[in-house]
Amino acid sequence: MKSNRAMAVMAGGIVLMTALTTNPSYAQSSVTPRNWHLLNYAKDSVFGTGVEKAYTELLKGRKSSPILVAVIDSGIDTLHEDLKSVLWVNPKEIPGNGIDDDKNGYVDDVHGWNFLGGKDGRSVKEDSDEATREYYRIKSLYGNPDSALDKQSKEYSYWQKLQGKVARPSGESKVTYKTMLKLQESLRKCETLITGYLHQNDFNAAKLDSIQTADQDVMVAKKFLLRIFENTGEANLTYSELKSEFEEYLTDLKKKAEQADNDAPVDKRTDIIGDNVNDINDKYYGNNDVMGQFGFHGTHVSGIIAAERNNGVGVDGINNNVRIMMVKAVPDGDERDKDVALAIRYAVDNGARVVNMSFGKGFSPHKEWVDAAVKYAEEKGVLLVHAAGNDGSDNDEVDNFPNPDFADHSERANNYITVGASGSGKNGKVASFSNYGKKNVDIFAPGVQIYSTVPGGNKYGSASGTSMAAPVVAGVAALVLSYHPNLTAQQLKYILMKSATPLPDGTTEVTKPGTPDVKIPFAELSISGGLVNAYEALKLADSMDAHKDVKEKKKKKAKLEAVKKG
Known part of the structure; x- marks a missing residue:
């Protein structure tokens, strides 16, 4: 069960993409x-x-x-x-x-x-995740489980549950992935502005908070990134750490989005372990x-x-x-x-x-x-x-x-x-x-x-x-x-x-x-x-x-x- 910083980036990013013109408080919580x-x-x-x-x-x-x-x-x-x-x-x-x-x-x-x-x-x-493995196992057994299985059976109920976890979410992941790509682009622009202003490659919330300039682009980037940091709740977090976890999340999301158009996931286990x-x-x-x-x-x-x-x-x-x-x-x-x-x-x-x-x-x-x-x-x-x-x-x-x-x-x-x-x-x-x-x-x-x-x-x-x-x-x-x-x-x-x-x-x-x-x-x-x-x-x-x-x-x-x- 992984860290939830990436989710905080996502949540904060979605809010800010629609509300960058507002003037919220960016006070950081006590250390x-x-x-x-x-x-x-x-x-x-x-x-x-x-x-x-x-x-x-x-x-x-x-x-x-x-x-x-x-x-x-x-x-x-x-x-x-x-x-x-x-x-x-x-x-x-x-x-x-x-x-x-x-x-x-x-x-x-x-x-x-x-x-x-x-x-x-x-x-x-x-x-792969277990839901995906089970989805394709049932699908391979019956071809079209929706027509092959008795609608009153436990197996059909199980199949419906799998569909809800795999088929529909895969489609939703496509939409989310596109949104996150836009957020990634915004993050990159803000990163370029802030690192250029600070003349350093990494920074944290405290360093961001210290920025005072008449350059409105830099100030907008500052507000955007401060909200992201605020949503993580981690005072000591650096931007490079946050960025790394977000990119890991994005890679995982891409896999889920692509799964909607693919067949059963590739089984690497058999080749490596052989049990x-x-x-x-x-x-x-x-x-x-x-x-x-x-x-x-x-x-x-x-x-x-x-x-x-x-x-x-x-x-x-x-x-x-x-x-x-x-x-x-x-x-x-x-x-x-x-x-x-x-x-x-x-x-x-x-x-x-x-x-x-x-x-x-x-x-x-x-x-x-x-x-x-x-x-x-x-x-x-x-x-x-x-x-x-x-x-x-x-x-x-x-x-x-x-x-x-x-x-x-x-x-x-x-x-x-x-x-x-x-x-x-x-x-x-x-x-x-x-x-x-x-x-x-x-x-x-x-x-x-x-x-x-x-x-x-x-x-x-x-x-x-x-x-x-x-x-x-x-x-x-x-x-x-x-x-x-x-x-x-x-x-x-x-x-x-x-x-x-x-x-x-x-x-x-x-x-x-x-x-x-x-x-x-x-x-x-x-x-x-x-x-x-x-x-x-x-x-x-x-x-x-x-x-x-x-x-x-x-x-x-x-x-x-x-x-x-x-």
Whole structure:
């Protein structure tokens, strides 16, 4: 689930293309601390998680246990200065000898495994979305499904749903793409004017705001770009970063627009990986390259959880006694059910206590495979943490896979937490893009302007999304486990949910995600109705342990008394 800056550019650009002659206020919001998600409202006036407060007031001098967190994602920069010391190292594998030393079926899986890899070292970078794959699968089976399928059947209903996701949106993407090309042209003109005036190639909102000139063209460009920056909500963002993400969005939009006129998408997976994607038992594929060239997302997510604390560089992760296992299964596009199912099983089999899953999609043709893996994790006591999605949608009404509801209608998984994204209060209270749901989203966590590790030479950067909120919860879960390692996954979830807190400034109503101004009680956005709170979670875990100790002492005392009487 990618950053939402490009969407902000789009939204701001559309507004400005029709309203450049107006005179709105361009005041920038207060600067949000880069580590705001670790802070707390009482001291720092941001809606953070109280992690730093916990270390200062609850954890000083206490011993912790190392916790292994698996990150199922796009890859990780194994050479990053803030991550290389926290990477999981498979103790049963001898690096680089080309032998499956631990006999788990995966050769040289030193830091994890790459389910997107081929035997020749290549990896799948891009894949189509699941809706498109399913649309063409059904179409190839029936030729004309509209006439071949029984109108009352579940399959026809499924086909209609696919049409709504693929055929119609592809046509809409054509229109949007044309609009965005016009916006891109406007951005280029403004960029030329501003860089020419400043005599420098890059700039940020503060630099723009300082421009004062009688040149009306420059001032119009300044206003245009300031509104774009304002819509991102990121005070430290540079134009080059914003431009890069917009161009990535434009490339993706172009693909969707072209899909309307094309046949089924090209299958690169078969050529690179060579597995039978429809056979879950064909599971020993991939390679050990968990780094590759495509690991921005996974590197950023991993840093939120585990970037080395107090080392004087970069950022601090949430847990100071954690190891990260990277399980690469998420391409640029929708992940495959088979890869997700096997990734969960790999993480569980190799000792992960928490699994972070910052990905999702609207269709799951082999949900039973993923369900079986979720049940397996549940049996082994492993907590799964999943991002709610970035569509501003109600997950009670819109499908978001994977999820804890089993296709066979058996009891819902109770080792599963779905996470929505909140803001710092200075950059919004609830992320406008976040999915929500009183029945299907468990909790909210910081997910706007989260500063973390990025790949390519010890770099750092901000990103927004429920993809960032999920690892905040995974990190807090791992932190609680570090000091209470005997907790079950169900107990851990209970603690996180029970200790979730309301918005700390007393706000009860927020703007409903996906709407411009509809108000809704914050408590109605999730099951817990609150924000994850590391400080309160640790306090609750401590009290539960203390209560347990008292009960154990009473039991021992009763036994001793019984022995004396006997």
